[in-house]
Amino acid sequence: MNSKLVIAHRGASGYLPEHTMEAKAMAYAMKPDFIEQDLVLSKDDVPIVIHDIYLDDVTNVASVYSNRKRKDGRYYVVDFTFDELQCLKVTERFNPKSGKQFYPKRFPKGKSNFKLHSFQQEIELIQGLNYSTGNSIGIYPEIKNPEFHYENQKDIARIVVDILFEYGYKTKEDKCILQCFDARELERIRIDLQSNLFLVQLIENDEEVEKLYSYAKYADGIGPWYKQILDVKENEKWKFTSLVNDAHEFGLKVHPYTFRADQLSEFSSFEEMMQLLFYEANIDGAFTDFPDKMVAFLKMS
Numbered sequence: 001m002n003s004k005l006v007i008a009h010r011g012a013s014g015y016l017p018e019h020t021m022e023a024k025a026m027a028y029a030m031k032p033d034f035i036e037q038d039l040v041l042s043k044d045d046v047p048i049v050i051h052d053i054y055l056d057d058v059t060n061v062a063s064v065y066s067n068r069k070r071k072d073g074r075y076y077v078v079d080f081t082f083d084e085l086q087c088l089k090v091t092e093r094f095n096p097k098s099g100k101q102f103y104p105k106r107f108p109k110g111k112s113n114f115k116l117h118s119f120q121q122e123i124e125l126i127q128g129l130n131y132s133t134g135n136s137i138g139i140y141p142e143i144k145n146p147e148f149h150y151e152n153q154k155d156i157a158r159i160v161v162d163i164l165f166e167y168g169y170k171t172k173e174d175k176c177i178l179q180c181f182d183a184r185e186l187e188r189i190r191i192d193l194q195s196n197l198f199l200v201q202l203i204e205n206d207e208e209v210e211k212l213y214s215y216a217k218y219a220d221g222i223g224p225w226y227k228q229i230l231d232v233k234e235n236e237k238w239k240f241t242s243l244v245n246d247a248h249e250f251g252l253k254v255h256p257y258t259f260r261a262d263q264l265s266e267f268s269s270f271e272e273m274m275q276l277l278f279y280e281a282n283i284d285g286a287f288t289d290f291p292d293k294m295v296a297f298l299k300m301s
């Protein structure tokens with residue numbers, strides 16, 4: 001894990017609906033180092049590759065199963081069996097209230113025919129492609145919302161760790177990085193579930209940035225929001241927080257999320273964003289919706 005890593009965030013999600021097999025196959029062809037899988041359990045305990053515990057912002061669940069929403073008006077992955085989920089069409093992310101597409105310039109909402117799939121099916125796609133192409137692209141699964149799963153009598157971490165073991169992902173050398181926002185759960189994966197995988201602690205708020213010392217006891221890296229690395233811009237030049245250096249001192253790799261060429265709030269170009277964060281802030285890898293652009297940038301620089 002020494003060179004700078006490209007992590008295909010939800011696949012090639014800048015070009016095809018996130019987390020579809022098509023987005024994963026396209027990402028694979030762009031030759032990133034890793035392809036990401038967000039995981040949520042179905043009613044019958046199948047890990048589904050989907051970003052949210054909800055179905056209604058990336059599928060047509062509201063028209064197929066209109067009477068299956070909860071009191072809050074949302075449709076939950078955990079309320080449907082794997083077979084039932086197969087009846088849904090997946091689409092580009094949209095706001096379920098307004099129906100508006102989240103990224104208007106991406107793949108058109110409602111077009112073509114995409115489906116949900118299991119974690120095992122995606123592992124078999126990536127391992128199959130590794131076999132047929134001779135490449136060695138890794139997986140980067142994220143356990144989503146363990147607390148919510150416990151509330152629904154489910155232990156997602158145990159199920160995912162067992163599947164990884166079964167498919168040959170056992171050590172830090174096995175091209176699998178396991179990530180989670182929940183620090184207690186990631187520590188449990190290391191200590192109680194005795195996983196020897198490369199573990200990344202995701203971070204989303206500033207208090208968590210202060211806890212590097214405790215993360216270093218069980219994790220191998222952190223995944224912060226990239227904005228937590230940016231400090232202030234003075235005389236047209238960005239200054240950085242101490243996060244990357246501090247993490248490196250604790251022996252932690254730093255893989256920030258999410259680099260989007262079509263959402264460049266602070267930067268004048270995607271290249272500027274990558275140049276600053278990879279080479280001036282010295283990050284070790286990054287999640288991107290545009291793996292082709294990051295692979296090309298790192299090859300040139």
Ligand code: G3P
Nearest residue numbers: 038142179202223257287
């Ligand atoms: O897991 C890294 C990054 O994907 C975290 O953000 O919300 O896209 O899962 P999210």
Ligand code: CA
Nearest residue numbers: 036037038142
């Ligand atoms: Ca993720």
